[in-house]
Amino acid sequence: MGKLQEVEVKYPLLNQSKVLSVLKTLGAEKKVDNQYQLDIYFTPSHKDFLDNEIVSEWLRIRKTEKKNTVNFKRWLPVGAKIQTHCDEFEVNINDVETMEMIFKSLDFQEIIRVEKTRNSWVLNGIEISIDAVEGLGCFIELEAIDKVEEKDIPLVHEKFKNLLGLLNAETGEQDRRGYPYLIIEMKKGSNNNVP
Numbered sequence: 001m002g003k004l005q006e007v008e009v010k011y012p013l014l015n016q017s018k019v020l021s022v023l024k025t026l027g028a029e030k031k032v033d034n035q036y037q038l039d040i041y042f043t044p045s046h047k048d049f050l051d052n053e054i055v056s057e058w059l060r061i062r063k064t065e066k067k068n069t070v071n072f073k074r075w076l077p078v079g080a081k082i083q084t085h086c087d088e089f090e091v092n093i094n095d096v097e098t099m100e101m102i103f104k105s106l107d108f109q110e111i112i113r114v115e116k117t118r119n120s121w122v123l124n125g126i127e128i129s130i131d132a133v134e135g136l137g138c139f140i141e142l143e144a145i146d147k148v149e150e151k152d153i154p155l156v157h158e159k160f161k162n163l164l165g166l167l168n169a170e171t172g173e174q175d176r177r178g179y180p181y182l183i184i185e186m187k188k189g190s191n192n193n194v195p
Contacts, residue, residue, distance in 0.1 A: 004147035005076070005085040007156045011164075012172035013140040016130060022167050023121055028128065032120035038063040039114040040100065041180045045107040054079050055181055059108070063096045070099060083176060085153050114179045126163055133179055135186060140169055 013019065040061045043049040049057045056078045060071045071090040075083035093099050104110075115134040120127055122145065129141040142160045164171065175182065 003150060005150060005153065006073075006088040006143070007085045007148045007153055008141060008143035009157070009160050010139055010141040010175045010178075011169075012175065013130060013138045014170040014172060015168070016138050019130070019140065019167050019169050023123070023128065026123060026166070028121035028123040030119075030121055031127065032118055032129070035064055035066070035118045037114075037116050037118055039116075039179070040096075041111040041114070042103050042108040043111050045109060050111065050184070052079060054081060054083075055177055056083065058178060058180065061093070061096055061099055061103075068093050068096050068099075081176075084157065085148070085150070112180045112183055114183060116179070124159070124163065126159065128163070128167075131179075136179060136182055139175065139179075140164075140171065 040063070042059045042061070044059075049055055049059070056075045058071075058073045060073075062069045062071060069090050069092055071088065073089075074087045076085055076087065077083060100110075117132045118129055120129040122128070125145050127141075127143045127145055129143070131139045131141065133139060142163060144156050144159075148156050
């Protein structure tokens, strides 16, 4: 057996009401209901993740009402314009503020904070999340529930494509860089407009 990988895709969602209606019709199992998430992103000073043209690595603390986590994600192939899967490591933590102090004491710099409300369902072995992201709008994310062997990654992407069709989802261009990158770029753009 080859190495198992996380596989997920994310798109701006243009017809949320329609997709919610189809999810109900298909009997998708609701997993997360209107969960507020605060994601705080960091980069180490010795290796600024944002220095690369294609950002492949993200380090995040996530705070929710139910649990808090630290997560590191490395998109693969590293540096490629089209990244198809990722290494992902996550651990639960009890104290977000102390974890932030640890990171900052070790010279990790906070990059950005992302606030969103998430709803998630499970259908056909895929977790479907719809995020309302502050400042960005609505997105749909599809993630294989089980980790995937590298040889099966193209099949999983085909399943994602078919599921988006089944959901009648109207989407924008696939987001390959993540919410923190989109918000940073948006803030740069708005700063450019300031005289």
